[in-house]
């Protein structure tokens with residue numbers, strides 16, 4: 001192995017020109033048993049960014065996977081050092097884990113930049129852990145590799161598949177309809193979480209880990225392996241081995257996460273029916289690594305790519321089935337053969353995407369369809385604009401057949417959807433008033449949620465997927481929704497979400513009133529309120545922006561620095577810091 005290049009860590013631990021600082025940096029790392037020989041041997045020092053803990057059950061088994069990572073690092077001649085990342089449990093953090101994505105990002109940037117590390121293993125899993133880790137690796141540009149934790153085993157309730165995050169929408173409908181009680185509600189939801197691991201549906205976690213693989217940042221096949229499978233621990237070992245080689249090769253995130261690699265991720269997103277949180281996170285990662293990626297790229301590259309994977313929420317199956325059917329490599333091979341991937345994009349394996357997936361076969365055609373016989377054609381995100389916002393997205397694979405056929409797929413049908421707006425000021429207002437009969441909500445309404453963007457509801461709330469009033473739920477009617485917040489990656493409702501700019505900074509949704517008519521033209525990807533320009537102008541003049549009250553210092557800092565969802569909800573001041581390791585001239 002080539003050990004001639006002086007490694008970055010040696011600037012801390014073996015600098016003969018500065019014995020004082022070297023001794024100071026060195027001695028404390030000896031106090032738990034490491035030796036001077038090891039630390040001054042010029043062997044790569046590999047950080048393991050540990051995102052799992054008792055507070056982050058989705059990633060908790062990374063605590064044991066890290067043992068196998070360390071064995072891999074050691075066997076390849078490196079020295080592993082594990083350290084904690086800021087906890088990011090999607091279902092545990094109030095007001096929302098999204099608020100802390102940028103906090104974990106900033107924390108990890110400081111660690112990677114300020115400690116004697118030559119490379120890092122990013123332990124990913126639960127929704128925001130994957131983007132925060134990749135954003136930090138992108139900023140620092142130190143050799144980095146993703147080890148996902150994998151989905152939980154399939155959940156079952158009364159003999160039927162129960163997908164985590166998704167079963168709750170069904171349980172809610174059943175509870176509203178009076179078909180189950182409180183206890184059955186809890187049992188039903190808990191049945192979807194049968195083992196360690198992250199959500200077993202194609203929600204944000206599995207989507208983002210598949211995209212981390214698609215963008216080249218994990219070893220091929222990593223994303224789909226269920227958390228408890230032996231292959232998961234074997235992948236941990238291989239990942240530990242590989243990062244040591246990557247340090248010797250100086251293979252950094254900026255060499256892997258190129259524009260072509262992100263375009264691959266977008267195509268894969270359409271094929272798997274990825275979460276609507278993915279464009280936010282992938283755009284953010286791209287900005288931090290210096291690649292220009294916008295929602296328009298998602299429309300251009302992704303919208304006409306077919307849905308191949310039959311996983312909930314867009315389809316029927318769960319993570320275990322996806323893994324057994326071939327996982328991400330099998331999907332990517334389908335896309336490659338259809339000419340929808342850049343096969344020459346480099347990956348952490350040291351090989352190209354084309355080389356990685358060439359022999360990946362689909363083992364179950366019910367779960368992963370061929371490109372010629374997809375589940376749904378042209379199933380990517382629709383990127384919308386209009387006089388209410390500059391950019392919003394709609395997940396066309398989950399909007400329902402009637403909606404899709406009538407308003408989107410049939411070019412001979414000129415129908416557009418015109419609906420009466422019912423405007424809610426936030427989730428609390430929605431819960432208080434949704435069943436108020438005086439609103440007269442019927443199937444010609446669109447439910448609008450505002451004050452839920454990254455600044456208003458700091459981090460932005462996953463609340464745009466609103467259920468209609470109970471009476472409509474009982475009649476099996478779902479309504480389109482529109483909002484400046486997000487929706488859960490496991491949601492299957494016809495929603496137009498992530499509308500940017502958000503209402504709290506004067507975005508068009510702020511001007512809307514209940515009773516306004518909104519015209520949704522899916523084919524032209526336009527959403528417009530049917531008001532004259534004069535009326536809009538008049539409303540804008542009398543608009544009062546809400547006073548926002550922060551509950552913690554971080555919320556205030558976040559609100560002052562965060563950008564819109566359309567460009568990744570990045571910290572704007574952070575985006576200009578790129579390639580930190582190289583810029584500092586450290587070896």
Ligand code: FES
Pocket residue numbers: 058089090091125126127165198199203205
């Ligand atoms: Fe953690 Fe879904 S809640 S992955």
Ligand code: MG
Pocket residue numbers: 090127204462487488489
């Ligand atoms: Mg979520």
